[in-house]
Every structure is written in structure tokens, then in C-alpha cells.
Amino acid sequence: PELNGDGAEILMKSYACQRRTPLKHHNAFLTEALEILAQNAEFNDNEGRSVAFRRAASVLKALPHRVKSMEDLRCLPCLGDHSQRVIKEILEDGSSREVESTRQSEQFQAMKALTGVFGVGVRTADRWIREGLRTPDDLIRTGQQLNRAQQAGVQYYSELQRAVTRAEAELIMAIVEAAVNSVLPGCQIQLMGGFRRGKEVGHDVDFLITHPEEGKEEGLMSKIISWLEEQGVLLYQKTTRNSYVERLDGPARSASNMDRFERCFSIFKLHSSASRSGSASTSESGSACDSGCRAVRVDLVVSPFSQFAFATLGWTGSKLFERELRRWAGQEKQMTLSSHTLYDSKQNLYLRAQTEEEIFAHLGLEFIPPSERNA
Ligand code: CTP
Ligand code: MN
Ligand code: MN
Ligand code: MN
Structure with a gap:
């Protein structure tokens, strides 16, 4: 088996949800290249190929050292011929022709x-x-x-291209808290997605909202949106209502992995000066975004309390980590995992959970904290 620098054995598990993947790793020079090919495969509507490159990249992210030769890759899972060819060329020549011609095409x-x-x-x-x-x-x-x-x-193209900082995420958190607390006291609000995994920047800010009294959360989103609209915070919003129904005979086979929570995809307006000083300014109304204004993508999700642990797990990411969790559940455990529930097809019952830890335990997986889900 593979040895690391200290001569200790590395046992690389094959599902990303069985491994710890930190945000900062040692092989960005390889993973960035493989992810270009993954993205290109997505652009060509070739999901299988895209996932193969992403899995290969993800294995390299979990390595405790920098890859120096092909020897270092012996015994690693998920590295197909194509990925290995690309890695070999980068190790030998400093770059891969396929990756560079793709990037430039x-x-x-x-x-x-x-x-x-x-x-x-x-x-x-x-x-x-x-x-x-x-x-x-x-x-x-x-x-x-x-x-x-x-x-x-x-x-808002150029604004939305700019990375969202953690400071901006905190500022938006304060606005969302103000909105939620004023329409329904006692809610829990959680920062999700990349920021929960410890990222310093993101392409958007994700929030999950619940209320400990089941049922209180019904209709909450439209109240939050009205409050935000009155304050002139929203440049754009599209709300979808909750369409989840729990079937006694197990989850319906659905083509999409999209969850069915009440949700809102939005664009918030921040004042640039405010986003620097850290104070929320919500005084102006209207939907213009002038030069002193910052547009930020925000996703809001409302979950019933009984599904909160599943929603938390499902909205923390990374996308590959989520995909691998569902694949593990289906292929290794005959279970169906979604952001709503976990269903055991052998026992024909839903496995309940109050915490993420309990869900990992149901799945027979070691708990991986959010900061190590950067697969
Ligand atoms: N998600 C989801 N359904 C969607 C969109 C996102 O369940 N329609 C989940 C993804 O699986 C992911 C989380 O929400 O776990 C965050 O998604 P996203 O914001 O796209 O990615 P991040 O990991 O937060 O990365 P970024 O910093 O680029 O926003
Ligand atoms: Mn190939
Ligand atoms: Mn995000
Ligand atoms: Mn998002």
C-alpha cells in the first residue's frame, strides 16, 4: 500500500464520504487540471465522465502530501486511465496538452x-x-x-462574478436574522454551503431556517421575503413552495436530486460601504444597484424541524460529497438518502435523526465534520 512521507500507511477509502477532505490540500496543481476536464464534460452533457474526473480530483485532495511521481498513486481508488494520463503528463511536462487546449478553446x-x-x-x-x-x-x-x-x-453579471467574502456572508446573516426574528421569533438559522465548510469566499451565501415547533415553519418564507422586500434588500427573488410528501412505501423514484423544501433563490443588495464597515444598511428601497451597491446571490431554505438534520447534511455540500453520500446509501446500504429523509429499503422504514451524527451512524459511516467535507 501507499506510504506517506513518515512511512505510515495510507488507506484511501473509495467513497468521498468515507474520507476527510480538508479545504486546503497539497495537489491543487493536479486537481485544478482534472476539474477543467470535469467541467468540460459537464458542458458536453456527459455526466458520467464529469463525475469520474471529479472523483479522481477528490482523491488527490485527500492525500496528506504532494504527488511527486506516478508511484505515489499506487493503490489509490478512482483514478481511471484518462486521469492517470493527465496526471503523468503534468508530473513530467508541467502541464497537460488536453487540459490546456480545453482551457483555451x-x-x-x-x-x-x-x-x-x-x-x-x-x-x-x-x-x-x-x-x-x-x-x-x-x-x-x-x-x-x-x-x-x-x-x-x-x-448584475459583474457583481455576481465577484467572490462573496465571509465578512459579507456575516453581514447578510445579520439581515436574514433580523428578517426571520421579526416575522417568527424562536427560529434557528444556519449558514450552509461552502461557508459552513470553512471557505473564506463563495459564489453565494446559503441559509437553512427552521422552527423547533413543527408546523410553525409553514408559510414562513413568504413572510421573510415580504419583510426583506419592504426593507429594499432584494434585487431579485424566486420562491418555490414546499412540495414534499412523505410516502409510507418509501421515497418516490425521482429523476432529480433537487429537494422539495420551501426555498428562495435571490439576489441581495448590500451597500458597498456597509459591507466594508460591517454594518447592515437596509434603508433604501427599489431595485436599482448603483455604484455604491453590491449584489450578492443568496439561497434561503426552510425546513420542518423533523427534517432539519437531513436538510443540514444536504445543504452543507460539497456537491461531490453529497453525491457520494447518496451513492454510498444506495449501493452499500440499500437506503435512500435525501435532504428530507433516510429510508431503509431492507426494513421498509424511515430512519429518523435529530443530528448529522445520527445520520452518519445510520449509514454506518464515521462522522465527517463539515470542514472535512470539501471533496
Ligand atoms: N444544493 C441543493 N439544491 C440546489 C442547490 C444546492 O441541494 N438546488 C446544495 C448542494 O448540494 C450543496 C449546497 O446546497 O450541498 C450548497 O450549494 P452551492 O451554494 O451551489 O455550493 P457551495 O458548496 O456553497 O459552494 P459556493 O461557495 O460556490 O457557493
Ligand atoms: Mn477516458
Ligand atoms: Mn453556496
Ligand atoms: Mn447556493
Whole structure:
């Protein structure tokens, strides 16, 4: 087996949810390259290939040392021929021709630019590219039909491209707390996603909200949104209502992994001066974003208390860690995990949990804290 620098044995488990993956690791020079190929596969609608590259990258993130030779990769799981070829070339030549030509290709750059617009997915971006469009500017210039989300995405494009800092996340947390507390006292509000995993910056800020009295959370989102709208905080919002029903015979086989919580995808308006000094300013109303204003993507999710642990696990990420948890549950345990519940198909029953620790225990997994879920 693989030895690390101290001669200790590394036993690399094959599911990312069985491993600790810190935020900072030793192999960014390899993982960034593999993730370019993963992203390109996504752009080509090839999910299998994309996940294969992401799994390979994730294994390297969990290594306690920098990869220096192909010998270091012996006995590691999830490294397919293609990934190994790419790694070998980078170790020998400093870069991979496939990765560099992908990175520079017009198709890849246009897909990156267009899917970088809030509200634009791979299918839409691909159609626009076939029509000769390349950048968000092209969308405006040619007067493309845009839905409401895409209009906001184009309007706030450069703002939304800027990374959200932890200071900005804290500021938004204070605004969300003020909103929630004023419409329903006694709620619990949790910072989710990348910031819960310890990231210093993110592409958005994610929140999970619940109330310890089950049922109190019903209809909460629209009240929160009204409060935020009155304060002039929202540049854009789209709320979806809760559509989850627990079936006695187990979860329905659904094509999508999307959860069914009451949720809101939004764009908050912060004042740049406020986001520097750390004080929330919510006095102005209206939906313009002037030069002294900062636009930030915010996701709000409301969960019933009985599903809170599952929602917490499901909204902490990383996306690969979540995917691996569900794969582990299905393939190794004959269970179905979602952000709502865990269902055991052998016993035909739902396994309840109050905490993330209990869910890991139900799944027969060692508990991995959020800061080590950066798979
Ligand atoms: N998520 C989800 N359903 C969605 C969007 C996101 O369940 N429609 C979950 C993802 O699985 C992830 C978490 O919400 O666990 C956060 O997603 P996201 O904000 O996209 O990613 P982050 O990990 O927070 O990274 P970033 O810093 O880029 O925001
Ligand atoms: Mn291949
Ligand atoms: Mn996020
Ligand atoms: Mn998000």
C-alpha cells in the first residue's frame, strides 16, 4: 500500500464520504487540471465522465502530501486511465496538452462565460453558442429573449462574478436574522454551503431556517421575503413552495436530486460601504444597484424541524460529497438518502435523526465534520 512521507500507511477509502477532505490540500496543481476536464464534460452533457474526473480530483485532495511521481498513486481508488494520463503528463511536462487546449478553446470559454450568468444552464448556453453568441454582452447586444432570472443574471453579471467574502456572508446573516426574528421569533438559522465548510469566499451565501415547533415553519418564507422586500434588500427573488410528501412505501423514484423544501433563490443588495464597515444598511428601497451597491446571490431554505438534520447534511455540500453520500446509501446500504429523509429499503422504514451524527451512524459511516467535507 501507499506510504506517506513518515512511512505510515495510507488507506484511501473509495467513497468521498468515507474520507476527510480538508479545504486546503497539497495537489491543487493536479486537481485544478482534472476539474477543467470535469467541467468540460459537464458542458458536453456527459455526466458520467464529469463525475469520474471529479472523483479522481477528490482523491488527490485527500492525500496528506504532494504527488511527486506516478508511484505515489499506487493503490489509490478512482483514478481511471484518462486521469492517470493527465496526471503523468503534468508530473513530467508541467502541464497537460488536453487540459490546456480545453482551457483555451473558444467553446469552453464561451460555455464558461454563458453558464456563469445566473439562470443560464448548459442547454441554453449551448443553444446560444450554436447561434454564434459568446459572452453575456452578446445576449444584450442581440436582444435575446431572457427569463426573469436571466435578466437579473445579465444585469448584475459583474457583481455576481465577484467572490462573496465571509465578512459579507456575516453581514447578510445579520439581515436574514433580523428578517426571520421579526416575522417568527424562536427560529434557528444556519449558514450552509461552502461557508459552513470553512471557505473564506463563495459564489453565494446559503441559509437553512427552521422552527423547533413543527408546523410553525409553514408559510414562513413568504413572510421573510415580504419583510426583506419592504426593507429594499432584494434585487431579485424566486420562491418555490414546499412540495414534499412523505410516502409510507418509501421515497418516490425521482429523476432529480433537487429537494422539495420551501426555498428562495435571490439576489441581495448590500451597500458597498456597509459591507466594508460591517454594518447592515437596509434603508433604501427599489431595485436599482448603483455604484455604491453590491449584489450578492443568496439561497434561503426552510425546513420542518423533523427534517432539519437531513436538510443540514444536504445543504452543507460539497456537491461531490453529497453525491457520494447518496451513492454510498444506495449501493452499500440499500437506503435512500435525501435532504428530507433516510429510508431503509431492507426494513421498509424511515430512519429518523435529530443530528448529522445520527445520520452518519445510520449509514454506518464515521462522522465527517463539515470542514472535512470539501471533496
Ligand atoms: N444544493 C441543493 N439544491 C440546489 C442547490 C444546492 O441541494 N438546488 C446544495 C448542494 O448540494 C450543496 C449546497 O446546497 O450541498 C450548497 O450549494 P452551492 O451554494 O451551489 O455550493 P457551495 O458548496 O456553497 O459552494 P459556493 O461557495 O460556490 O457557493
Ligand atoms: Mn477516458
Ligand atoms: Mn453556496
Ligand atoms: Mn447556493
